Amino acid sequence: MSDADLEKKKQGTFLTALPDVSSDPVTGFGVGVRSNIYWNGTRDDPRFAYTPYLAKLKVNAAYYTSNARELVLSFDMPYFKATRWRYKADLKAQQNPANLYFGSAEHTLEPLRLPSTPASGATYSRFDEYDKARKTLRSEQANEAPQVTDALSNRFMETEFMLNLKADRALGKGKWRILGGYEIQHLSYRTFEGTEAEAIDPSTGQTIKAPNGTSLLQRDFQQGRVYGVNGGWVSLLQTALIFDTRDFEPDPTKGHYFEIANEFSNPAIGSGFSFDKLFVQGRIYKKIPVGKRTVLAGRVAFGNIFGSKAPFFEFQDQWSPDGSINALGGKQSLRGYRANRFLARSLWFSNFEVRARIAETSFLKQHFSFAIAPFFDAGTVRDKWQHLSLGNIRYAAGGGLRIGWNQSTIISLDYGMSKEDNLFFFGLGQAF
Template sequence: MKRSIATLFILFSITIVKAQEIDSLSFIKSKRMSDDDLAKKREGTFFTGIPDFSSDPVTGFGFGLRTNTYWNGNRDNPLFPYTPYLAKLKANAAYYTSNARELVLSLDVPYYKGTRWRFKIDFKAQQNPANLYFGLTESTLGQLRLPSDENTTFSTYREFDRARKTLRPGGVGEADFVTDALSNRFRETEYMLNLKADYALGNGKWRIMGGYEIQHLSYTTFEGMEAEAIDPITGQNTTAPNGISLLRRDFEDGLISGVDGGWVSIIQTALIFDTRDFEPDPTKGYYFEIANEYSSKYIGSQFDFNKLFIQGRAYQKLPIGKRTVLAGRFGAGNIFGNNAPFFEFQDQWSPEGSINALGGRQSLRGYRANRFLARSMWFTNVELRVRLAETQIGKQRFAFAVAPFFDAGTVRDRWQDLNFKNIKTSYGGGLRIAWNQSTILSFDYGHSKEDRLFYFGIGQAF
């Protein structure tokens, strides 16, 4: 069953590709940009680069450089009205106050030389000591609990954060007095190379994709490290050794696997339906995908698992103002494999980019990243993107929009138990700045019963 999903996609891809003949650009006609956006699209090759002053409640304040080099071609190129670009090279480097650091290189070539093929190459090297872990089952849907005391719960993250920093007597294998300030955190170090290709079918609305990814991952928890602490008698700030982390505790109790890290080899396959008119910032269209990741010792991996993710997005321009778009997304995923490593529960893979599950900027913006984790999950997002103003400074064009949003989702230990009970929700507002149409700067403020969080990054949430 696990291998059959990936094998079916691959065999289907080979059969269709051999059957298709490329004789014109008719397969891409459905993706024509709106006349308004087409009139503003810039010709030729250009570069956008901004200092990376991002902000995330988990990784902290970040600074670095985010760059995109676009090859748009000339207006007389037959592909010009139908593609966001002929090619894009992304190069990002960032450092965060949490001591996280990241280098990302990505090349994207849609409709290579006017054919039905699209190629992507991604490389990433990152180290993040601020990853969060609250558990790996649907019990995470409950209120926040201290790693050392599951009987005490907290309704807000602020209360929880103060309680875990409060000094407590150490247990077995711990110092005399310890703090739990870092007990929900772990460090991840990752090196990743990903190669993908997809092929447009028929009239271009359907695509099939195949890819290969190889990663090396390593993990560190913070037992015994000096960390923030609060004296329970005086209330004064101090420092103390950190206690045993929740991730380490669950690993030693045999509840999770993968904390030792290692090599992960993955075959990726996807079936995609896409009618969006402009991928970075659509005004209309639909996007649907069935995506699968297969990892096994038979392809050189140290882990066996199969991940299935289904996602749908819809964009509709409304007759309000000059450019008002109602955008919505629904996603559902499941991990197969009795011993799937814990880190595979942290995201859902999509050809459009992995999605943190569940919590954070990409799913529930009022909750911390990975706040809710289990084998199965679903989530939804709705945004109203209202453009307020546009301006041009030299050759640079900018557009400004607001985007109120609503998010919801839940997790389960079995996909058969997914339903609409015990749903977590968040809501908030965002600001969008479109730079030369293709580069979208996003500012989001999310609110939930548990937290209030601010995010800044490049690109839409979906």
């Protein structure tokens, strides 16, 4: 850490806890608590200037207006007992009925189209127009009620119970690390055929209730385009090679981060599915001579899923030891587009931010910093990694505010804009 930041680093054990008042365009408005207990040690500990903390316990619990709910426990110990080992354990239980599904192939790059509409049908350039069209009553198709709405046809419910254990070891002078982990999870899914939902009567324009039609996820499953809709047990072996020279993990001012991460799933290790996921990302943080503390941050990432029958839910995120990333769309990858708006077997994306600190203060023995963060995101997806290119890219841009609490806890507010949507995100932690 820089001398200026090291001087402000808090000693001992302390708690940062926030009422979880969050906002996400998909899961809605959330309330709960997000808390971190930190063990920082003392300044005479040789690790004090080089680790973000000696240990951290994260406890998150939240409930959202979409009826989503989650409980997350996470324990992290870097350089355990001054050795080269770092240990992490994560436990999660969550249920989310507001997950979005637009498909799991390259065609998701096309303009928005209703699940019940043929390829030659109407498309929508703005999400609000598309959302209104989804709710408009239409006539039945196979195995549907006489009049239905598609209001919930892009949604599905996921229920997850997960345990993850990881350990990594620093190599050489500590810049390189090798990681191994094991994760087991049980997943179940539900779509909303026949569920009463909001609808618009096209003859009067009034809002009424009507049964929901066949979901897009079920259509794709019935036509053999996706697998895994019935859920089940997923067992994963995780490995990663990491190069990390960041000066302070939660809010770096300089350094690089590079990783090659892999998840392997197979019935031989107790999984109901067989696939392999590869994710590669590189990040750079550079302090620039503008203002008191201005940092240019950038990331470029690539991911691919191997396995002809990989389950659809594995297309929705990229696993990283530094935190899984929803892709492609949402607050971690392509702000300005809904979460999982663009999905396929292969993808690349990039993010760039300028994080400029504008003020600092101390209050009740707590240190707070404030920074603005204009950003630019770009990315695309393909059905084969060999076809990844700089063509057919989706872009988003916007601005954010970063509030640092005792340096280790970062509160982020981002407003992203794209040609399809304008979205606001609020939560803990930075995008990268």
